[in-house]
Amino acid sequence: xxxxxxxxxxxxxxxxxxxxxxxxxxxxxxxxxxxxxxxxxxxxxxxxxxxxxxxxxxxxxxxxxxxxxxxxxxxxxxxxxxxxxxxxxxxxxxxxxxxxxxxxxxxxxxxxxxxxxxxxxxxxxxxxxxxxxxxxxxxxxxxxxxxxxxxxxxxxxxxxxxxxxxxxxxxxxxxxxxxxxxxxxxxxxxxxxxxxxxxxxxxxxxxxxxxxxxxxxxxxxxxxxxxxxxxxxxxxxxxxxxxxxxxxxxxxxxxxxxxxxxxxxxxxxxxxxxxxxxxxxxxxxxxxxxxxxxxxxxxxxxxxxxxxxxxxxxxxxxxxxxxxxxxxxxxxxxxxxxxxxxxxxxxxxxxxxxxxxxxxxxxxxxxxxxxxxxxxxxxxxxxxxxxxxxxxxxxxxxxxxxxxxxxxxxxxxxxxxxxxxxxxxxxxxxxxxxxxxxxxxxxxxxxxxxxxxxxxxxxxxxxxxxxxxxx
Numbered sequence: 079x080x081x082x083x084x085x086x087x088x089x090x091x092x093x094x095x096x097x098x099x100x101x102x103x104x105x106x107x108x109x110x111x112x113x114x115x116x117x118x119x120x121x122x123x124x125x126x127x128x129x130x131x132x133x134x135x136x137x138x139x140x141x142x143x144x145x146x147x148x149x150x151x152x153x154x155x156x157x158x159x160x161x162x163x164x165x166x167x168x169x170x171x172x173x174x175x176x177x178x179x180x181x182x183x184x185x186x187x188x189x190x191x192x193x194x195x196x197x198x199x200x201x202x203x204x205x206x207x208x209x210x211x212x213x214x215x216x217x218x219x220x221x222x223x224x225x226x227x228x229x230x231x232x233x234x235x236x237x238x239x240x241x242x243x244x245x246x247x248x249x250x251x252x253x254x255x256x257x258x259x260x261x262x263x264x265x266x267x268x269x270x271x272x273x274x275x276x277x278x279x280x281x282x283x284x285x286x287x288x289x290x291x292x293x294x295x296x297x298x299x300x301x302x303x304x305x306x307x308x309x310x311x312x313x314x315x316x317x318x319x320x321x322x323x324x325x326x327x328x329x330x331x332x333x334x335x336x337x338x339x340x341x342x343x344x345x346x347x348x349x350x351x352x353x354x355x356x357x358x359x360x361x362x363x364x365x366x367x368x369x370x371x372x373x374x375x376x377x378x379x380x381x382x383x384x385x386x387x388x389x390x391x392x393x394x395x396x397x398x399x400x401x402x403x404x405x406x407x408x409x410x411x412x413x414x415x416x417x418x419x420x421x422x423x424x425x426x427x428x429x430x431x432x433x434x435x436x437x438x439x440x441x442x443x444x445x446x447x448x449x450x451x452x453x454x455x456x457x458x459x460x461x462x463x464x465x466x467x468x469x470x471x472x473x474x475x476x477x478x479x480x481x482x483x484x485x486x487x488x489x490x491x492x493x494x495x496x497x498x499x500x501x502x503x504x505x506x507x508x509x510x511x512x513x514x515x516x517x518x519x520x521x522x523x524x525x526x527x528x529x530x531x532x533x534x535x536x537x538x539x540x541x542x543x544x545x546x547x548x549x
Contacts, residue, residue, distance in 0.1 A: 107373060114189065162236055166405065170404070172397075173296070177270045181331040182267070184370045185298070187371070191371075210250070212263065213263065213265075214259055224247060265290055308351045323356060327363070333378075367384075427489055448477065465512065
């Protein structure tokens with residue numbers, strides 16, 4: 079086994095050399111970063127693609143066709159996922175998760191080239207990151223307090239206010255002018271400590287993680303050879319990741335600290351630990367490398383590590399390149415969920431009205447429907463509608479809580495949600511799902527100017543490109 083020396087200890091070592099000798103020695107220890115710039119196209123002089131026109135059209139579709147139905151049937155109280163304008167126009171988000179001191183912050187420093195700069199993320203052998211740190215692009219280098227980020231409606235972080243002031247004190251934003259950050263935003267998270275309870279953090283840690291997971295375009299779950307055990311906290315985290323398997327990238331970091339034979343054992347042990355937690359038929363891809371600025375340790379598989387690193391960077395670049403397509407697909411999927419929710423509430427309401435008589439007790443009648451929705455074909459009737467899959471149906475128990483807060487009498491039937499000038503809310507969201515959003519997606523895929531009326535030219539049945547297809 080090889081010993082990894084933290085970069086912070088090198089400053090003491092360099093005090094014995096002149097400035098020129100120090101520069102030469104440091105350059106010999108640092109690894110070449112040219113493959114990062116090439117893979118992510120950071121050297122190109124062209125400015126980042128301007129998607130403002132297409133994003134404004136996407137925002138218009140959301141506000142005119144999806145949000146009215148979302149508000150009418152209080153969808154946010156079921157899913158607690160309110161979409162803000164800042165979220166629609168935000169850059170792709172890469173989320174870093176994992177146990178403490180596995181190299182999450184060091185990996186961000188390495189990718190951005192922040193080592194030996196005043197604004198590098200602090201790293202160490204002990205648990206060092208106690209905040210959620212958002213690294214994003216800005217015209218100048220500055221840090222932003224969480225309370226300021228949450229108060230700024232133009233950003234995508236305003237919904238974080240609901241987690242309380244204790245959490246906002248643990249939220250930090252860092253802005254800096256960087257070519258990579260023009261195209262992507264990084265989020266560093268506190269390391270998972272198995273013997274720490276949620277209440278000791280002072281805020282709902284798992285709920286905050288879920289908020290970021292729901293909005294992340296790519297999720298890096300980082301391990302190292304010394305932290306492979308799966309405890310309660312990590313099990314909870316992987317339960318939260320359920321349904322997002324295509325966006326997860328598992329990373330075995332610090333791989334050059336082991337000889338090849340030990341690395342194979344550690345790789346197998348990691349698979350053994352994670353297998354029960356990831357409910358997919360295809361085993362997850364584990365990227366094995368060492369993500370920090372210093373060169374790989376001698377007599378290790380440096381060619382393998384570099385290929386693994388480039389493969390991971392290609393995944394990151396694909397998410398960046400498909401930014402707009404992913405946004406449209408996300409809004410469309412959100413619209414499908416809102417439509418299904420509205421159809422279910424409508425069905426509950428219609429069944430309730432059909433069963434009510436002059437002598438009926440309203441509470442007892444509706445409670446009977448809630449207790450056994452299958453008896454009244456609540457969910458089965460929805461499956462007969464177009465664009466409804468049984469795998470997209472919400473949990474039935476969730477509607478007990480939903481109607482406990484929102485009485486059924488507060489809602490109107492979908493047939494009553496129509497106006498002479500504005501049309502029917504259900505027709506508008508169905509048109510957005512089947513025509514407008516696929517048309518916008520098709521026009522982007524064919525390199526034409528996005529247009530909401532391009533469905534006839536591009537075809538509305540085209541499926542979004544799979545951004546995570548393995549090559």
